[in-house]
Amino acid sequence: MRMPLVMATVFVALLVAACVGTREPLPKLVQEVRITARQFEFTPDRVAVKAGQPVRLIITSADVDHQLAITGMEIGKYAIQGRVHILEFIPTRTGSYEFRCAIMCGAGHDYMKGVLVVE
Numbered sequence: 001m002r003m004p005l006v007m008a009t010v011f012v013a014l015l016v017a018a019c020v021g022t023r024e025p026l027p028k029l030v031q032e033v034r035i036t037a038r039q040f041e042f043t044p045d046r047v048a049v050k051a052g053q054p055v056r057l058i059i060t061s062a063d064v065d066h067q068l069a070i071t072g073m074e075i076g077k078y079a080i081q082g083r084v085h086i087l088e089f090i091p092t093r094t095g096s097y098e099f100r101c102a103i104m105c106g107a108g109h110d111y112m113k114g115v116l117v118v119e
């Protein structure tokens, strides 16, 4: 009578171990931020994200063509009027990174910038 109880206990323990062992790791949450470029600003002009988690920037232009380029990460994406552009990356180092427009878009082009803060 005692043997079936031991076998049942072992069976349940193995079943639980099998379920726990095959569980996929939870996907990391994507940090999604919409950024609008227009003469001569980005909205928002300050974006805070967490290091080690995927970032998806959804970039659009409200007027002429722009390009969002992140200094120090060597990545950028055009913001062509009428289109939606996706820029995905995983920030690995904490710090503040300036982003700016990299296409001459008018008289205020040099002032068109923002900051990406990786925490």
Ligand SMILES: [Cu+2]
Residues within 6 Å of the ligand: 066, 067, 101, 102, 103, 104, 105, 106, 109, 110, 112
């Ligand atoms: Cu510009």
